[in-house]
Amino acid sequence: MKTNFKTIVISDVHLGTKGSKAKEASRFLKQYSCENLILNGDIIDGWQLKKSGSWKRKHTRFFNRMLKMIEQENTKVFYLRGNHDDFLDQILPLQIGNLSILSDMIYESNGKKYFITHGDIFDSVTSNFRWIAYLGDIGYTFLLWLNRLVNYHRRKRGLAYFSLSQYVKGKVKSAVSYIDQYEEELAKMAKAKKCDGIICGHIHKAENRMIDGIEYLNSGDWVETMSALAEDHDGNWQLIYYNELDFSKKTEEVPTPNYQIVAPCNNQDYRTVAFNKPNDDILPPFR
Template structure:
């Protein structure tokens, strides 16, 4: 069984990138996100799309108190001085009609360019613009969304048994996705396309979400960063005060639990040299 401890000191970062919360979906891990936010803070937070799941809310309304608590947690951080930028995705595309607008101190931007402490320019976008299925075949995308719901339902049942026998959370849908050859091929093409777009925009790399596959890597000679999700991976990207990036994976218990696990597992990548002008 995973060892536990009482909540420790808050980890402070220059920037946090968080995406794909899917609030409004039964699969959203809102309690775990609340636990994460309780011990992680930053000067600036990017919400990189699919924060609210408008697709699912259209089908059936689901908005428990924990989902409202997540919204309030971000609003509270904004009131205390954290700059929060919301870059909408395809599931919350209704917000794309409000670029430049502020909601409770949270600013909506269609895309953004973030400059790290070590001078790198990172294009921030959700990434669905480079998903051919979402862009050109909305019906297929909705069917895929339904299939994904089914996989998540299997996750929930499977992990109930794992918890009963003292094992931690494990994502069946994430494992299955990476075992399917076409899915692996799609992820590779998606990563390369976004990295190439960052280069075209004169940036050193890209930060995105959308495919629920957290990653810090080099693609097409550019830095590719995916913040993952809070349905399967429970992950975020943190920029330290020196500009280096860290992939955080929260393995803690939900916020309702009396204790939290030890500090999240992390994966670090050393800073890359800024791209030289052509």
């Protein structure tokens, strides 16, 4: 039996890029069932698709997995807009059956309120200096290419995976300072919205910690970290890393309690259309 969670949050899959771990993300979702699946931005990388990116069958399979969760498990899916899939601005907000496409949302669970946003709106580089963000995208893409080359030779020598981009971020003082400031500003936003916590993505750094009384949760990414956030039915959040999973192990089903979701924040009405059964058939942290 699948392990059942109340809510799973993933972000920054960057479908359409060479660095996207779409196959692993799909396999991860097969391991679990959940009442709510929140795709917290940068799921599709529109920036790369306009340039050198390409859409592969494994990218389509990710959405097939999502649609199966809706059809077979009655999962409610919330796709929140990120900066790399900002093309969604043209249709927000939209609801198609159990699929909702939003800019952000407030999630209520076990007496707590969480503000959920991709997080790019709090990034001054992304918001105010678009050309710098694009340069950062190019630089990060180069790092990922170099990272694949480095790890190819490390594997041949029997060495463990090494993240070049994480190493660079950890060594550059301005990068460390940026991440700290980013997290603190998001915590302030959650407090201003009278929420108990903030759930975000964007900077490709998975985190679960308290900041000035606010629960700060970042789901990481599916380019390198391959991580997700999961909430059990008692309201406890945990980070799950793909590389730590035992795919040969079968887990037991957990009973499903009541919950409430409030979305979107602006209380706009959705356009609703019939949902038909489907045919089965990456990125800079400083932008």
